[in-house]
Amino acid sequence: MPLPLAEFRHGDLRILGTSLAGEESFAIVPELNIAFDFGRAPRELIGIDHVFLTHGHMDHAAGVAYYFSQRMFVDLPPGNLYAPGALIEPIQHLLKTWADIDGQEPPARLHGAQPGQDIPIRRDLIVRPFKVVHPCRRPGGRVIESLGYAAIEIRRKLKDEFHDRTGPQLVELKKNGVEITRRVEIPLVAYCGDTAVGDFLELDYVRNARVLLLECTFVEADHVDRARAGCHIHIRDLRRLLPRLANERILLTHLSRRTLLHQARETLRRELGDADKRVSFLMDARRRRRGPRTRPNDAKRDSP
Numbered sequence: 001m002p003l004p005l006a007e008f009r010h011g012d013l014r015i016l017g018t019s020l021a022g023e024e025s026f027a028i029v030p031e032l033n034i035a036f037d038f039g040r041a042p043r044e045l046i047g048i049d050h051v052f053l054t055h056g057h058m059d060h061a062a063g064v065a066y067y068f069s070q071r072m073f074v075d076l077p078p079g080n081l082y083a084p085g086a087l088i089e090p091i092q093h094l095l096k097t098w099a100d101i102d103g104q105e106p107p108a109r110l111h112g113a114q115p116g117q118d119i120p121i122r123r124d125l126i127v128r129p130f131k132v133v134h135p136c137r138r139p140g141g142r143v144i145e146s147l148g149y150a151a152i153e154i155r156r157k158l159k160d161e162f163h164d165r166t167g168p169q170l171v172e173l174k175k176n177g178v179e180i181t182r183r184v185e186i187p188l189v190a191y192c193g194d195t196a197v198g199d200f201l202e203l204d205y206v207r208n209a210r211v212l213l214l215e216c217t218f219v220e221a222d223h224v225d226r227a228r229a230g231c232h233i234h235i236r237d238l239r240r241l242l243p244r245l246a247n248e249r250i251l252l253t254h255l256s257r258r259t260l261l262h263q264a265r266e267t268l269r270r271e272l273g274d275a276d277k278r279v280s281f282l283m284d285a286r287r288r289r290r291g292p293r294t295r296p297n298d299a300k301r302d303s304p
């Protein structure tokens with residue numbers, strides 16, 4: 001049985017996701033046509049054109065090949081995967097190896113992402129990667145750093161010095177090549193993937209994102225050491241973190257399989273009391289049953 005899909009709404013932002021450590025983690029923002037991590041590539045993620053992978057651990061990345069294959073199966077254009085640069089080559093190998101098994105290699109657009117290098121999605125939307133604290137050690141000892149991602153809306157606003165001008169005056173200024181607007185960034189959603197507490201929480205576009213998805217893997221009092229060893233956040237860290245964060249809502253993800261959701265909810269209430277009502281668990285949002293993996297009408301090609 002797949003895990004249920006949570007549907008969270010905050011104003012005009014809608015986030016669909018599932019997150020349980022070691023099983024599956026992803027978050028989809030359908031209206032922005034973006035998703036963070038693949039999980040096992042649920043049906044709801046297949047139609048999303050831009051997917052941002054935080055790191056290579058299986059619970060976040062298992063669905064990579066399936067995502068591209070399903071898009072080919074329903075005649076969608078190749079999807080875009082963005083991932084830490086060092087993962088691009090192994091992912092190319094993965095897709096080739098699957099072609100050896102499956103007989104078909106689906107087209108895929110793979111992009112290496114760098115911290116601070118903006119990725120344009122639409123004229124009014126960029127995604128900015130940032131470094132988090134969750135090093136992944138490859139066999140052989142090489143360490144690959146993980147990334148988080150922030151979706152940022154870009155608006156143009158009239159510069160203060162032109163506020164008293166009339167419409168025709170502004171048109172005239174523009175004609176003369178005067179830049180009358182300034183660029184304004186509105187961080188919408190920041191997704192941290194797996195991480196320990198780190199400097200990235202000081203970044204403006206992370207701490208001011210309207211919705212922050214922050215992992216909180218460990219809850220039990222005697223699991224602080226596990227959190228530190230695995231580069232994860234413990235619920236005890238939140239009290240110290242929250243005053244620094246200006247997010248309207250904070251969704252906790254990646255809860256350990258050892259902890260039941262209602263226990264985690266009680267611990268959260270004990271830890272924070274009424275001090276911070278912005279915080280809840282993603283999996284506490286309204287649950288939806290997942291749709292069938294592919295509707296018969298979606299399939300434009302015969303099943304292999």
Ligand SMILES: [Zn+2]
Nearest residue numbers: 055057134194
């Ligand atoms: Zn991980």
